Amino acid sequence: MNDTRPEIRDVQVIRYVTPLREGGSLPAIAEADDGFLYVLKFKGAGQGTKALIAELIGGELARKLGLKMPEIVFAHLDEAFGRTEPDEEIQDLLRASTGLNLAMHYLSGAFTFDPVVNGIDADTASKIVWLDSFITNVDRTARNTNMLVWHKELWLIDHGASLYFHHTWNDWEAQALKPFVQIKDHVLLRYASRLPETDAAFREILNDQVIENIVSLIPDDWLLRDSPFESPGEHRQAYTRYLSLRLSVSDVFVKGADDARALLI
Template sequence: MEQYSPQIRTVNVLRYVTPLREGGSLPAIAEADDGFLYVLKFRGAGQGVKALIAELIGGEIARVLGFKIPEIVFANMDEAFGRTEPDEEIQDLLKASVGLNLGLHYLSGSITFDPAVSSVDAALASRIVWMDCLLMNVDRTCRNTNMLMWFRELWLIDHGAALYFHHSIQNWKEQAVKPFVRVKDHVLLPFAAELERADVTCRSILTPEVIRTIVSLVPEEWLTGEEGLSAADMRRIYEQFLITRINSSEIFLKEAQHARSVSI
């Protein structure tokens, strides 16, 4: 594997195009000053910057594991943006989101992955299930696959619901070694016949150095505000949570294997 050296671009948001009402946090399609459209995730939405942190860390872990992920960018939004928005709820969201937000390149023409229409080979499915167990990603189910088919290839999107341990950060050590029981609802679990091989492969890629590099991408301003913890403290917790969880992967691997044996 080539050395992982991510570069996250920063763009300025120019135009709010349309809301994506299916998202609980009211993401939107917006145009940036580089001429591209992005699915914008707002810091002022319900889960705040923690959803953006999960989106960034989860997305970059997926990328380093070789999955197709839309480009992630930091998206600056100034206070003048959205003043002409007629919808009061959206206007309030935009006012609360001045500053640094997160954008994912908009895959125009993509369609939602449907397991009844498209199949996924065992190796790919197993690696995705393994990753979602690592991230504790509750949002890859039949009801909401958070996967797209674009030019006949599978793309992963929306990791904002992952890493839910950070909503009660004081218990991170306990959470790091817990099985992921929600894997039973994973849309790709029936296809994931190579979980042990996926465990070996993914652990070999996600070294402590790679994890630290990914966590280092999180802007310091997103890490402040947790009572009694500095941004540096928060960064170390994310690093150690993921490193501990990878080192203890047999716990969530066994849970996934058990859930699969029950479901098929």
């Protein structure tokens, strides 16, 4: 098993192309200095750096587990960027997001996945439901699947609503040990008939070192904002501890998902 630290590239944002007016976070399509277009997530948006941390951890865990994720990059926003932007709301967002942000490769021509129209196999559905139960992702519902079909393949996007415990850090160690009740609303739950088999396979892939390597990617700057911890290192240790604890009781959230599925079929 390769437990090396994932590599995240750095890019400089050079052009704001268009906003993606979804929810209140106002992500945008932007061009970077490497010539590619990205979906840019701003640290100055409503949920701040916590959404970026959840996006980074959730996305890199998905990639480690063999699920398709657009490349995640650290996107640097210059202080002068956006001064000519005529929309005051967007200009305020850009001003509040100077420095290090997060972006994902823009999948041009992709369309929203619908399991009824596109179909999905039990293995893939079980893998995605397992991941979302693990990271407590509340945002993969029929209303908003946060999955795309690109080049005839299924891609996951948008994990910013995951790890919702970190918005307060109240009883976070106890939260790690609980089933994920909101899995009942997951768009793929009824198709996820292989959760026990997926659990066994994923526990072979994930371990404390893999988790620590992914958590180590979080920039200090994101951990210094509104933090209940004394240092970025302590903050990272808490994320690692939470995820390691949760992995150790995966049978709890797998049973919770299986029980919720039984009510649907």
